[in-house]
Each structure stands twice: as structure tokens, then as C-alpha cells.
Amino acid sequence: MRRITKKILIFLLGLVFIGFYCEYLIYYVVILQCYWPKIETSHGSNQIIQAFILADTHLLGPYRGHWLDKWRREWQMHQAFQAIIRIHKPHVVFVLGDLFDEGEWTDNKQFKEYVSRFYKLFSVPSSIKMFVVVGNHDIGFHNRIRRGFAQRFSKYLKAPSVQHIVLKNNHFVLINSMALEGDSCNLCTEARKQIENVSEKLFKCLQNPVNCVDNNSTFNYSQPILMQHFPLYRESDSICTEPDAPPLPERNKLFRLKIDALSQEATNYLIKKIKPRAVFGGHTHHGCLVEHFYKESDGAKFLEYSVPSFSWRNRPNPKYMLATIAPDAYAVQKCGLPRESTIALTAVIMISILIGCLLTTRSFGRDYF
Structure with a gap:
């Protein structure tokens, strides 16, 4: 017995x-x-940034989804996120929009609970900085943004429509994709004004190091990295050949401009003003690597990375990216999570x-x- x-x-x-x-x-x-990618740079380690990049967590809200599904997905993302923080110890975390799945429908009380839940699930130690950009599920697409919703997201997530961040002389420009509609709405007008200011600041810094001053802090010029929720203009994902690209025939489905990707006009404007050396976005939930070349923008040439969703609700194999960045070089490693x-x-x-x-x-x- x-x-x-x-x-x-x-x-x-x-x-x-x-x-x-x-x-x-x-x-x-x-x-x-998964490991941090290595780079060859003339700069010292004090100017190298290790960035953890993720997108489209889509936390369920009060209206959609079963409570068990909500609990399960949040448990998975919390465990994965905290393991990444503990193992990789990044200097900075970038979350590229659609933090929430129902942000556009929630009232102020529900949104505050949403934000509290996000920071609890994706908490980082004080030594690690975290920046977010807004996605369409957070506030709605341009024509469906309710009054005050963009400002609400900006207030509680500390994420204005345009952010210029300098980390160890590496420049990052974070953009609200829905503010690039191209009309004269207040959101778009203010974003355009801020982009012009960032562009002028970067240009003056490039021309003369004496002008590299912001809020009483000095920095050196380096070509910026652009981060937003939408992809830049492309007709579809048919050009995507990554293993985690959308499956066929979805890959060949034409994009709806200003909904699935930025318009050609908005893309040209950003390239001309920001002159990025790399672009990161989310939104599609799939991976894609696109090489851009713009003759009209001083021959601008750069790579655009679409970051797959971090949520098991959106894909069977969520992904994230590790980027090692210096003022004169960068390298990106795409990492998988367990199926x-x-x-x-x-x-x-x-x-x-x-x-x-x-x-x-x-x-x-x-x-x-």
C-alpha cells in the first residue's frame, strides 16, 4: 500500500x-x-543601445473575448515578456501600437483599468526605459477617433503623437500613424508641426554640432530610426518573403491605404523630413523586410522591419526583435516564442x-x- x-x-x-x-x-x-546581434562600430560601448521591440499585444477589454481566453493570453505574454527582460536585460523597450484590443470603445474608467493592466503585465525595472506608440485599436482609425481619445492615450501612456528620443546619441522618432491622414484636423496639424520641428532640429544639428541641444542636454547627430504602428506605403505584403510573412493568398491582398499602410504622400513626407536609417512598424501581425530607395529624397536608402504580433491570439508563433544600435551601425535579430x-x-x-x-x-x- x-x-x-x-x-x-x-x-x-x-x-x-x-x-x-x-x-x-x-x-x-x-x-x-536568441542573442543580441553584434555590430561593428567606431563608437564605444557607452553609445550602444540594446532595444527590445514588440508590437500588437492586443489586450482584451470589457466587451470581446471569453474571460478564460483573456487570462490565458495575458499569462502567456506576461511570462514571455518578463523572461525576455530578465534574460536579455535591454536598455530600452519599444511597443509599436495596438497595446489594447478595445481601446477605441472604452470609457475613461475602463481605459484607466486597461492602462493599469498593461503596466502590470509589462512592467520593467527602473533601469529600463519603455516607450510606446499608439495604434488604431488604441484610439481608432483616423475618421473614427472620438473626441479626446488621442489625448487620453498620450496622457496615460506618456506618448504624444510625435516623440523625438535621444539615447546615447542614437535618435528615435516615434509617430502616431493615424495623425498622418493628410487633412487639416487638429491631430494631423499638430503632428505635422512637431515633425517639422524635429526635422529642423536634426538638420541644424547635422550642419553644426553647436546646435545639438535639447532641453539643456547636448547630443551628437546620427541618422534617426523611425518607429510607428503602420507600415510605410506598399501595395500589399506580396513583396514579403520572410518565413513569418502572411500566408497565401492573404499575402497578395491589396492594402487599403491609410488603413493597412500609410499613403504614398505621407510616406514621402516622412522620408523627406526624418531621413531615417531604419523603420520599424507593426499592425500587420506578420513579419516583412522591405528595402526602400527614394531618389527624390537625396537617394534615401533604408530597411523597413514589420514586427510580428507578440500575442498568441494573433499568431501561433509570436515574435519580437532585438536590435543593437550605435550612431553609425545597427543590427536586428528576430526571435521566436514557443508555439x-x-x-x-x-x-x-x-x-x-x-x-x-x-x-x-x-x-x-x-x-x-
Whole structure:
């Protein structure tokens, strides 16, 4: 009888370990397989930034989705995010929009609860900076933004429509994609004004280092990195050849401009004013790497990275990016998170092994004879 009790206890402890591994340790096992990319730079380590970039977390709100689905997805993203923070220890985190799935429908009380939940799930230590850009699910598409919703997001997430951030002489320009509609609305007018100011500041700094001053702090010029929610102008994702590109035939579906991607006019304007050396965006939930070349903008040539969704609700294999950035160089590494099917299969295999090990030892009934 004691042997039966012992095997039951071993079985229960085995189940606890399997649950612990599949719901906690597996994220560390997978994330440990990804590394910061290396770069060749003439600058010292004091001017190198390690950036963790993610997009489209789509936290469910009060209206859509089952509570169990909400709990499950938030648990997964929280475990993955915290494992990334602990293992990779980035200097900065960029979240490229659609933090929320129902931000455009929530009242002020619900939105405050949304924000509180976001910061609880994606908390970072004080030594790590985090910046976010707004997505269409956070405030709505341009023509559906309710009065005060853009300002509400900006206030609670500390994310104005245009942000110029300088980290170790690396310049980042974060843009509200919905503010690039091209009309004369207050949101678009203010964003255009801020983009002009950033452009002028960068140009003056490039012309004369004496002008590289902002809020009583000095910096050196380097070509900026542009971050926003929408992709730059492209007709579709048919040019995307990444392994995590949209599946066919979805890949060939034509984009709706100003909804699926920026317009050609808005893209040309940003390239002319910001002159980025790289662009990062989200929105499509899939990966894509596009090489841009603009003759009309002083021969601007750069790569655009579409960051896949970080949520298991949007893809079976969520992704994130690690970028090592210096003023004269950068490199990007795309990293995967465990598939849900892999987690389930791992649990089944481990349980089968556990049962097999217990059955191959002395049988339960043999102790009675």
C-alpha cells in the first residue's frame, strides 16, 4: 500500500513539475536561444543601445473575448515578456501600437483599468526605459477617433503623437500613424508641426554640432530610426518573403491605404523630413523586410522591419526583435516564442514519459503478495 501511495505522490509531483515547465520554464528555454546581434562600430560601448521591440499585444477589454481566453493570453505574454527582460536585460523597450484590443470603445474608467493592466503585465525595472506608440485599436482609425481619445492615450501612456528620443546619441522618432491622414484636423496639424520641428532640429544639428541641444542636454547627430504602428506605403505584403510573412493568398491582398499602410504622400513626407536609417512598424501581425530607395529624397536608402504580433491570439508563433544600435551601425535579430501546439505537445510527451516510467517499475498490485 505504501508503494501505491508513493507512486501516486510521484505522479502528482511530476504533474506539478510538468505544469511548472510548460507554463513558466519553457519561455526561458526558448528565449535563451536568441542573442543580441553584434555590430561593428567606431563608437564605444557607452553609445550602444540594446532595444527590445514588440508590437500588437492586443489586450482584451470589457466587451470581446471569453474571460478564460483573456487570462490565458495575458499569462502567456506576461511570462514571455518578463523572461525576455530578465534574460536579455535591454536598455530600452519599444511597443509599436495596438497595446489594447478595445481601446477605441472604452470609457475613461475602463481605459484607466486597461492602462493599469498593461503596466502590470509589462512592467520593467527602473533601469529600463519603455516607450510606446499608439495604434488604431488604441484610439481608432483616423475618421473614427472620438473626441479626446488621442489625448487620453498620450496622457496615460506618456506618448504624444510625435516623440523625438535621444539615447546615447542614437535618435528615435516615434509617430502616431493615424495623425498622418493628410487633412487639416487638429491631430494631423499638430503632428505635422512637431515633425517639422524635429526635422529642423536634426538638420541644424547635422550642419553644426553647436546646435545639438535639447532641453539643456547636448547630443551628437546620427541618422534617426523611425518607429510607428503602420507600415510605410506598399501595395500589399506580396513583396514579403520572410518565413513569418502572411500566408497565401492573404499575402497578395491589396492594402487599403491609410488603413493597412500609410499613403504614398505621407510616406514621402516622412522620408523627406526624418531621413531615417531604419523603420520599424507593426499592425500587420506578420513579419516583412522591405528595402526602400527614394531618389527624390537625396537617394534615401533604408530597411523597413514589420514586427510580428507578440500575442498568441494573433499568431501561433509570436515574435519580437532585438536590435543593437550605435550612431553609425545597427543590427536586428528576430526571435521566436514557443508555439502553443509545442507547449501542448511537450506536456503530452512529458506526461506519457512519467506514466511510462511509473508503469515499468514494480506494478501496483505486486506489493500485496
